[in-house]
Amino acid sequence: MTAISADDGATTTGSGNADGSGNRAPSPDAVLIRRTLAEIEPVADDVTSYFYALLFLHNPELREMFPPAMDAQRDRLFGALLTAAEHIDDTVTLTEYLSHLGRGHRKYGTLPHHYPAVGEALMYALERYAHRSWSPEVEGAWVRAYTAISQTMIDAAAEDELRAPPWWNAEIISHERRTSEVAVVTVRPDQPYPYRAGQYASVETPWWPRVWRYYSFASCPRSDGLLSFHIKAVPAGWVSRSLVHRARRGDMIRLGPPAGSMAVDHSSTRGLLCVGGSTGIAPIKALVEDVAEHGRRRPVEVFFGANRDADLYDLDSFLDLERRHPWLSVRPVVAQLATRGIAGQLPEAVRQFGPWREFDGYLSGPPQMIRKSVDALVSSGIPQDRIWHDFLGTLVSSGR
Ligand SMILES: Cc1cc2nc3c(=O)[nH]c(=O)nc-3n(C[C@H](O)[C@H](O)[C@H](O)COP(=O)(O)OP(=O)(O)OC[C@H]3O[C@@H](n4cnc5c(N)ncnc54)[C@H](O)[C@@H]3O)c2cc1C
Structure with a gap:
């Protein structure tokens, strides 16, 4: 339920923008915080279990805000901590990430007075498990970071209250x-x-x-x-x-x-290369409809990947869109026993039809497919910062 505990922080990025901090030297607080995280990483499960045990022991009323099974929650806490630490000197990325979390936490009933309780449990857990690197200076760095993190989330939630319901x-x-x-x-x-x-x-x-x-x-x-x-x-x-x-x-x-910030840039004249695996084709369909509604004629190339022919569950509606819009081309790609479309893996099929220098890339689907497709798009001429995708987990691990 803190910034960093009750949401998985899924977000969207142009691949090349995952860390906007450039190559500047990290701030002293960032160095101390990353040192703590490196120490607790091998025992992350223990740290998060201890954190939640303390939190619920001292604040039993908070337990009902969390799901019955806490396994995924533990990973999310650590993933979010890593994300915040990685971007601690990159105010723009961090604020965007934390504001998203703060707004998203409204649906759990998170209130400003919950944050200090979470901060206290976090400090105890870090002190216990990062005992080699822990010191008054390290504690100071964490207190400053947590104060800034929670304030950003509280402010984003308060602002959101003025314009939208929590759910x-x-x-x-x-x-x-x-x-x-x-x-x-x-x-x-x-x-x-x-x-x-x-x-x-x-x-x-x-x-x-x-x-x-x-x-x-x-x-x-x-x-x-x-x-x-x-x-x-x-x-x-x-x-x-x-x-x-x-x-x-x-x-x-x-x-x-x-x-999520994956969106068609209507000011661009480049084409759209859209790659959707399985139900990842859903947001691709929304993007295609958006181009159609906007009325500007730009080439849109869709690759729809599935394991078997039978999994191309929305192909007919895409083919219907293709018939109505001459700027749209749709290619099904089937991994096993293809009788409709191209046989093989999605990233290879995309590469085969390249180069794609004059296109922006939009990817959606299972994380592994996204990872491989980013490689395929980059090697086909699309710079990383023109490739958009959703991903699970932290900004850190999605940096490509
Ligand atoms: C930004 C974003 C957008 C998404 N959009 C869609 C969408 O439009 N349609 C859609 O169907 N899903 C989508 N997902 C995935 C979705 O959020 C869930 O993760 C998925 O439905 C599994 O949730 P669950 O509660 O059923 O499974 P869980 O209870 O979370 O997991 C149960 C078990 O299944 C495993 N598992 C989880 N996901 C998968 C998977 N994809 N394949 C195989 N095993 C898995 C877990 O490791 C676990 O062992 C999206 C995810 C993100 C981050």
Whole structure:
């Protein structure tokens, strides 16, 4: 529930911009904080377990703000700490990241007076597990950093309160199974939900209260206010399996605020190279619709990757878009036994049709696919800072 504990910090970046701090020498506080983190990294699980145990022991009323299972939560705390430490001297990136977290924490009921309790538990946990590097100077650096982090989050939440609710209730008005594991779910929010094509929202279902997962909007904003998501049920997945196999028309879900900065740059004259793997094709569809609505004719090349033909669950609607828009080209890529489209792996197929120097890159899908596709795009002539993608976890690990 701190800045750094109850959200996974998924965000969007141009790959080359992951660390905007350049090569400047780190500040003295950054050096001390990174030294602490390096010491606790091998025992990160113990640190976070101890942190949460202390937090709940001294503030039992906070436990109900967290999900029943805390495993993922522990990774998120450490990932967020790493992110904050990595960008501690890069005010712009850090403020953007923390403001996003602060706004996102409103849906958990986080209030300004919760932050000192979290800070106290964090300091105790760090002192205990980073005992080799811990000193009054190190403690001072952490106190300064945590004070700045929490204030940024508190300010962002307060500002957001003036213009948006902490969450939106939304009724499922259609639930369409496209394959045995993929559903297209359309919802009607209880009040207007402003977002941009390419963004995503955190979603909570009635079956797993306080467990939030991100899903991308599968269309650009519509005049009827409806929102669509493409959900793939992952093995043993709590939220995805509920949304695919259990959800029905009339069920209510909750939506957090829109997030992510992947968006079409309408001032650019370059083409768009869009690569979507599995349900990663959802935000790509929103981007294509956005280009169509905007009315400017720029080449848009879509590569839709799937494991099997049967997993190309939205190909027909893409082909329909292709028929209506001469600037759009859609290529399905199938890893196993392709009878529709190109046989092989998505990154190789993209490379094969390059070079892509005159294009901006948009990637969406499983993290491994994104990683390989960034390489493919860079080697096909797109600079890193013109490649956009969503990623899981920290800014640090996404730096490519
Ligand atoms: C920015 C962003 C946008 C996203 N957009 C979409 C989207 O539009 N559609 C969509 O379907 N998903 C999307 N995801 C993924 C989604 O947020 C969840 O991570 C996913 O649905 C799994 O959640 P779960 O609660 O069902 O599984 P969890 O309970 O979190 O995980 C259960 C088990 O499944 C494993 N697991 C988790 N994810 C996968 C996976 N992809 N493949 C195989 N095993 C997995 C976990 O390691 C764990 O062992 C997006 C993620 C991010 C960060």
